[in-house]
Amino acid sequence: MNTPALPLPQTPANAPAASPTPSPTLDSAQLLGGRKQVAINHGGELYSLRLTRNGKLILTK
Template identity: 45%
Template sequence: MTDAPQTNAPEPPPRHIESAALLQGAREIVIEHAGQCYRLLVTKNDKLILQK
């Protein structure tokens, strides 16, 4: 039985992406992940909702 080698390298920080770059002026986009589609919506109160 072989174990995967362990690394002590720190994880890089999460990427920072402005919502405007994703939405490009739209109020809704579809994001596909692992074969499933999700909707990212901007509400009337300018909040984000992710729906499956």
């Protein structure tokens, strides 16, 4: 006898993923503030965010 399959109950394994909170968007001009390079302190480490002549951003440690 063929019986139609019943939908599975919602459990953590098959529950739909929660929609993520959208990340804020920062404009590079805001970050750089008219400069070609800024320093960023992250977790006690210093990084450099630099704007190239071609308009690209480079983040280095």
